[in-house]
Structures are given as structure tokens and as C-alpha cells.
Amino acid sequence: MEETQHTDLNASTEAKIKEAARRVFLKKGYAATRTRDIAEESGFNLSLINYYFRSKEKLFDLIMLEQIQLFIISVMGIVNDPLTTLEEKITILISHYIDMLVKNPDLPIFVLSEIKENPESLVSRLGFDSPHFNPFIVKQWKEKVMAGTAPKVNPMHLVINVLSLTIFPFIASPLFRNRTGISLDEFNKLMEERKKLIPIWVKGMMAVG
Amino acid sequence: MEETQHTDLNASTEAKIKEAARRVFLKKGYAATRTRDIAEESGFNLSLINYYFRSKEKLFDLIMLEQIQLFIISVMGIVNDPLTTLEEKITILISHYIDMLVKNPDLPIFVLSEIKENPESLVSRLGFDSPHFNPFIVKQWKEKVMAGTAPKVNPMHLVINVLSLTIFPFIASPLFRNRTGISLDEFNKLMEERKKLIPIWVKGMMAVG
DNA sequence: GTCTATATACGGATAGAC
DNA sequence: GTCTATCCGTATATAGAC
Numbered sequence: 001m002e003e004t005q006h007t008d009l010n011a012s013t014e015a016k017i018k019e020a021a022r023r024v025f026l027k028k029g030y031a032a033t034r035t036r037d038i039a040e041e042s043g044f045n046l047s048l049i050n051y052y053f054r055s056k057e058k059l060f061d062l063i064m065l066e067q068i069q070l071f072i073i074s075v076m077g078i079v080n081d082p083l084t085t086l087e088e089k090i091t092i093l094i095s096h097y098i099d100m101l102v103k104n105p106d107l108p109i110f111v112l113s114e115i116k117e118n119p120e121s122l123v124s125r126l127g128f129d130s131p132h133f134n135p136f137i138v139k140q141w142k143e144k145v146m147a148g149t150a151p152k153v154n155p156m157h158l159v160i161n162v163l164s165l166t167i168f169p170f171i172a173s174p175l176f177r178n179r180t181g182i183s184l185d186e187f188n189k190l191m192e193e194r195k196k197l198i199p200i201w202v203k204g205m206m207a208v209g
Numbered sequence: 210m211e212e213t214q215h216t217d218l219n220a221s222t223e224a225k226i227k228e229a230a231r232r233v234f235l236k237k238g239y240a241a242t243r244t245r246d247i248a249e250e251s252g253f254n255l256s257l258i259n260y261y262f263r264s265k266e267k268l269f270d271l272i273m274l275e276q277i278q279l280f281i282i283s284v285m286g287i288v289n290d291p292l293t294t295l296e297e298k299i300t301i302l303i304s305h306y307i308d309m310l311v312k313n314p315d316l317p318i319f320v321l322s323e324i325k326e327n328p329e330s331l332v333s334r335l336g337f338d339s340p341h342f343n344p345f346i347v348k349q350w351k352e353k354v355m356a357g358t359a360p361k362v363n364p365m366h367l368v369i370n371v372l373s374l375t376i377f378p379f380i381a382s383p384l385f386r387n388r389t390g391i392s393l394d395e396f397n398k399l400m401e402e403r404k405k406l407i408p409i410w411v412k413g414m415m416a417v418g
Numbered sequence: 419g420t421c422t423a424t425a426t427a428c429g430g431a432t433a434g435a436c
Numbered sequence: 437g438t439c440t441a442t443c444c445g446t447a448t449a450t451a452g453a454c
Contacts, residue, residue, distance in 0.1 A: 013419075028326060031241035034447060045421055050449055106325075113322050116315075116383050117237060156389070156399060157406065164377035169369050171380065174325050180365070190365060197366060197417070204413045208406070222437075244430060254439055259431055 014052045017042045021049075022063050026106040029113060030060050064114060067107065074100070079137040086140040091199040094166050098191050101170045109171050151206035161205060165198045223261045226251045230258075231272050235315040238322055239269050273323065276316070283309070288346040295349040300408040303375050307400050310379045318380050360415035370414060374407045 011019070020042035024033045035056050039046040053059035078084075078092050101107065144150040151158065169176070169191060177187055220228070229251035233242045244265050248255040262268035287293075287301050310316065353359045360367065378385070378400060386396055 029238065029240065029322070031238065032326065035449085036447075046448090047422085047450075048420065051419075054449095056448070109318070109322055109325060112380055112384065113238065113318055115387075116318060117241065119383060119387070153406065154399065154402070157403070160378050160381075160385070160399075161374060161410070163381065164373040165370060168373035168377040168380070171321055171377070172369075172372065174328060175321065176369070178324075178328070190363065190369075193363070194366070197362065200417050201370070201410075201414050204417065205410050208409050208413065243428090255430090256432075256440085257438065260437075263431095265430065 013044060013048065017044060017049060017052060018059070018063065021059050022067070025060060025063055026104070026110045029110065030117075064111075068111065071100075071107075076135065079135040082136050086137065086144065087199070087203070089137050089140075090162065090202065094162065094198050095195045097166045098195050101167065102188055102191060105170050105173060108167050112171075151208075153205070153208065158202065158205060162198070162202055165194070165201065169194070222253060222257065226253060226258060226261060227268070227272065230268050231276070234269060234272055235313070235319045238319065239326075273320075277320065280309075280316075285344065288344040291345050295346065295353065296408070296412070298346050298349075299371065299411065303371065303407050304404045306375045307404050310376065311397055311400060314379050314382060317376050321380075360417075362414070362417065367411065367414060371407070371411055374403070374410065378403070 017038065021038045024037050024041050027033075028037070033056075035049050036046060038049055038059075042048075049056070049059065053062065074096065075093065078089060078096060081089065084092065141150070141155070173187060177184070182190075226247065230247045233246050233250050236242075237246070244258050245255055247258055247268075251257075258265070258268065262271065283305065284302065287298060287305060290298065293301065350359070350364070382396060386393070391399075
């Protein structure tokens with residue numbers, strides 16, 4: 001280790017700037033953030049951004065990449081666990097997502113907006129394009145199909161439904177809270193309830209179709 | 210009528226620029242679009258944008274407002290129809306949304322991104338903050354509650370679920386299609402299936418909780 | 419490493435010819 | 437109404453002092 005590298009309060013300047021940039025980019029998106037905003041948020045001078053990261057774009061790419069990788073890695077452990085059943089995995093995944101989203105409510109719209117603008121550039125570097133991406137959960141699903149106990153609807157619908165029911169509320173949260181007048185705390189309480197409800201609902205969906 | 214005003218191919222320059230702006234804004238968002246992009250997309254000169262609309266911001270506000278109003282008006286007819294039951298309304302709403310989203314897949318992420326950045330400015334002008342906003346569907350719901358036939362889960366969950374299952378697939382479409390490799394046609398066919406499936410699923414959810 | 423000052427480019431907007 | 441040329445503020449990036 002060439003420098004003192006912490007991630008806590010007395011982190012390096014580089015780390016502090018990166019963290020400040022993460023907050024601003026996630027809040028405003030790439031185009032709407034000015035390097036000045038990042039400088040201000042970090043408490044350091046404008047020029048240090050270029051000193052450490054060369055350019056706004058490189059800094060952004062770095063953050064986006066880290067953000068997505070973090071996300072993927074955390075999910076990998078769950079979908080690859082040979083000790084849990086398929087149903088358990090789904091329940092755990094939902095709970096895990098909701099915890100993460102309560103902490104990072106801006107993440108989904110950030111990632112999905114930026115991917116829409118940049119259709120190819122980043123998704124390709126995600127790492128689960130590789131032929132090795134064949135997690136245990138896929139095996140378990142195939143077994144269900146072989147045993148004839150899989151649902152009759154196109155399984156894509158079920159994947160879409162789990163993600164929709166889990167992620168969308170956070171994307172619509174600003175509009176939703178504005179309309180209903182409920183507080184952030186009340187909203188988060190609703191999301192907490194959904195940890196139990198979504199798995200039940202999804203189980204019900206499997207019987208349909 | 211002071212000028213010839215069409216909305217078809219030989220529309221006025223003003224209308225053409227507005228339509229070009231709509232396309233570009235919806236695709237890239239406010240911050241990432243340059244007035245030069247709009248000029249190019251419209252086939253007209255840069256200065257005409259300011260000639261007709263004074264500024265980029267005014268043009269954007271106009272489009273955003275029209276977009277949202279269009280959306281609300283189209284929904285009002287459905288939720289205020291005294292001739293349909295509550296269940297029918299939900300089914301019709303879902304079908305209506307999906308049709309609209311197939312035609313304007315960029316709309317949800319556009320509206321939700323811009324609202325997130327601009328928490329108050331526009332939502333307040335929406336028009337359904339008024340005390341007159343008490344559509345027939347609310348009455349029907351209240352009757353259900355009085356009769357004791359309403360579901361036991363917090364009804365907010367059901368509203369969230371309908372919107373999630375309907376809208377989210379379109380938001381995630383770029384990522385989803387990229388990952389699965391399915392074409393836009395196949396995707397739209399999936400969404401067509403959901404017109405029938407979502408009402409069934411939602412009905413099932415009401416029994417839970 | 420961190421700051422101040424500055425170069426350079428870009429984007430929104432306007433003046434003025436036609 | 438539509439174009440060309442241009443102005444001017446702002447944002448990124450760098451040079452150079454400390």
C-alpha cells in the first residue's frame with residue numbers, strides 16, 4: 001500500500017472526493033452535475049478533481065462501474081448459495097434489495113437513466129456476460145421445470161414481477177410521497193412490510209397463467 | 210386562427226420544433242439535450258427555437274406540462290366512468306397504460322427523473338391537487354370498504370403494485386432486453402400478455418394480507 | 419498535495435441580413 | 437419567418453505558485 005487508504009471519516013482526499021461525487025452524480029445525473037458541485041460537496045478545491053481523476057467523465061465511469069459491481073457481487077452470494085431453496089432465495093433477494101434501496105433510494109433511477117442514454121458502453125463491462133454466469137438459482141429453476149412443478153406463465157414475467165414490485169416503489173417515491181403526503185419514515189415502513197408481502201404475492205402469481 | 214396550424218406532416222415550423230424537442234428531451238432529459246440537438250432533429254435553424262419559444266427552459270416546461278396533462282386527461286375519463294365497476298376500471302387502466310407505454314416507452318423514466326430533480330416546480334401545476342379531484346373510482350373503493358369486502362392489506366400497496374407491474378418493465382426495458390437478448394417486438398408481445406395477467410395477479414393479491 | 423489564476427471550449431441566446 | 441454570424445456566460449480542464 002503506497003498511501004494511507006481508509007474509507008472512514010479520515011479517508012484520503014481522493015476517497016472523499018469520490019464519495020462526494022457519488023452522492024452528487026446519483027442525485028442529479030451525469031449531465032446536470034458540475035464539477036464545481038462535486039468540489040463543493042467534497043469540501044476541496046475544484047482542481048483536485050482533475051488532479052485525482054483526470055476528467056469528470058473518467059470519475060463518473062469509475063463510480064458507475066463500482067456501483068454496479070457492488071450491486072452484482074452482493075447478489076451473487078445469494079443466487080449461488082447451494083444451501084437455500086429457490087423460494088428462500090427469492091425471499092432473501094427481495095429483503096436484501098429493499099434494505100439496499102432504503103439506503104440508496106436514488107440508485108435505480110440513476111443506473112437506469114444512464115444506461116438508457118449509454119446503451120452499450122457500460123453494460124458490456126458488467127461481468128455477468130461471461131459464459132460462467134450460471135448461478136445455482138438457474139439450476140434449481142430448471143429442476144422445477146423438469147419436475148413439472150414450474151408455473152405455466154412465461155418465467156420472464158415472474159422475474160419482471162419480482163423486480164417491479166421491489167424496485168419501482170423507490171423510483172416513484174418522490175411523486176408518490178408528494179401525492180399522498182406520507183413521510184419518508186412512513187414510506188420506508190411500507191417498504192419494510194413489502195419484504196414479507198412480495199414473496200407471498202409472487203407465490204400466488206405462480207399458480208396463475 | 211391567426212396562422213395555419215396542423216399537427217400532421219405539413220405542420221407549422223413551431224409545431225415541428227416542438228415535436229422534435231419532445232423527442233429529444235424524452236430521450237436524453239433536460240440537462241443532456243442541447244438546443245443544437247433540437248435544431249438538428251427538427252431540420253431548422255438554432256435561432257428559431259428562441260424565436261418561437263424564448264428559451265430552452267420555457268420550451269421544456271411547455272412540453273413537460275403538455276405531456277403530463279395529456280396523460281392525466283386520458284386517465285380521468287376512465288376513473289370517472291360511472292358505468293364500469295372498480296375491477297373493470299383497473300383492467301381498463303392497465304390496458305390503457307400499456308398501450309400508451311408501448312408508444313412512448315421513454316415517458317416514465319423521463320417524468321420520474323425530472324420530477325426527482327425538480328421536486329416542487331411542476332407537480333404542483335398538475336391539476337389534480339384541486340379539491341375537485343374526487344373521481345368515481347374513489348367512491349367505488351369507499352363503498353367496498355364500507356361493505357367489508359375490501360382487502361386487508363394497506364390499499365396503498367395495491368396502488369403501488371398495479372403501477373409497478375405496469376410501468377416498471379418499460380423503465381427496465383433497455384437493461385432487460387440487453388441481458389436477455391429479446392427483441393423489441395418480443396418485448397412488446399410480453400407486455401401485451403400482461404394486459405390480461407396483471408388484473409388476475411392483482412385480484413389474487415387482494416385476497417392476501 | 420492543495421490552492422489561485424487562467425486558458426479553452428461549449429452552449430444558450432441575440433443582432434441583423436435577407 | 438428563417439438564416440448567418442456573433443456575443444457572452446458558464447463549465448471543464450490546466451498551469452503554476454505555494
